[in-house]
Amino acid sequence: xxLVTWNINSLRLRLPLLAQLxxxxxPDVICLQxxxxxxxxxxxxxxxxxxxxxxxYWGMKGYNGVAILSRHPLERVLDVPNWCGRGDSRHVxxxxxxxxxxxxxxxxxxxAGGDIPDINENEKFAHKLSFxxxxxxxCSQQAAEKTVLVGDLNIAPCEHxxxxxxxxxxxxxxxxxxxxxxxxxxxxxxxDAMRHVTPEPEKLYTWWSYRNRDWxxxxxxxxxxxxxxxxxxxxxxxxxxxxxxxxxxxxPSDHVPVVMDFTI
DNA sequence: ATGGTCGACACTCGA
Numbered sequence: 001x002x003l004v005t006w007n008i009n010s011l012r013l014r015l016p017l018l019a020q021l022x023x024x025x026x027p028d029v030i031c032l033q034x035x036x037x038x039x040x041x042x043x044x045x046x047x048x049x050x051x052x053x054x055x056x057y058w059g060m061k062g063y064n065g066v067a068i069l070s071r072h073p074l075e076r077v078l079d080v081p082n083w084c085g086r087g088d089s090r091h092v093x094x095x096x097x098x099x100x101x102x103x104x105x106x107x108x109x110x111x112a113g114g115d116i117p118d119i120n121e122n123e124k125f126a127h128k129l130s131f132x133x134x135x136x137x138x139c140s141q142q143a144a145e146k147t148v149l150v151g152d153l154n155i156a157p158c159e160h161x162x163x164x165x166x167x168x169x170x171x172x173x174x175x176x177x178x179x180x181x182x183x184x185x186x187x188x189x190x191x192d193a194m195r196h197v198t199p200e201p202e203k204l205y206t207w208w209s210y211r212n213r214d215w216x217x218x219x220x221x222x223x224x225x226x227x228x229x230x231x232x233x234x235x236x237x238x239x240x241x242x243x244x245x246x247x248x249x250x251x252p253s254d255h256v257p258v259v260m261d262f263t264i
Numbered sequence: 265a266t267g268g269t270c271g272a273c274a275c276t277c278g279a
Contacts, residue, residue, distance in 0.1 A: 034279085063272075210270045211268040211270085254270075
């Protein structure tokens with residue numbers, strides 16, 4: 001199984017890029033975040049034409065939105081929480097029926113959390129931490145097997161997941177309180193598959209801000225996008241690639257796709 | 265320390 005996770009930052013705007021990615025990589029499954037398209041306007045037919053026969057998606061007007069596209073049958077998981085009681089389209093889950101196995105895929109878009117890392121001054125940061133706590137509590141009650149959890153988790157947990165650990169300690173996405181919350185969630189039964197394959201101190205980034213003249217030269221990246229697996233799947237993790245060059249595609253997303261290959 | 269750039273949508277918000 002080849003699986004991709006990508007914050008596409010508007011599915012409709014970047015449909016041509018998704019088509020290119022589909023042709024270039026031939027993934028079995030792709031998880032998208034920030035599709036920014038309400039369900040009635042989801043481009044299901046166009047994705048069908050690209051070979052994405054099976055689709056589960058949940059969007060809303062203007063922002064958020066997640067989707068799982070697959071060449072193999074999908075069985076959507078319906079009994080998932082209404083995170084923070086908000087009705088936000090930030091999570092979908094589905095069983096993927098591969099020829100010789102079934103795998104559960106969770107696709108998350110964690111709240112970004114605003115600019116000020118203080119729950120009293122910034123409601124968005126409070127929301128982010130609440131979301132992480134709920135996710136940890138819920139996952140601790142799920143069977144920790146045959147599961148891949150991916151998405152834009154909006155946190156760069158490791159020292160070498162950011163361009164400057166010291167300079168980002170008070171920047172939302174790399175504050176100790178967020179890292180602690182993310183690691184507590186991870187510890188409910190997952191392994192950080194990207195860091196399992198490529199341990200620190202090697203730098204890993206999946207996102208570069210739009211607000212840089214030359215993103216490659218300044219290289220102020222962060223690893224906000226993640227692939228977690230339950231330990232039973234760890235022997236099946238082969239390799240991954242961060243498609244860094246896609247950051248230079250025409251009208252790119254600020255996140256780049258991460259491709260992981262499994263021997264499943 | 266500041267402002268820098270996007271996308272959706274309708275003026276400004278979220279990132």
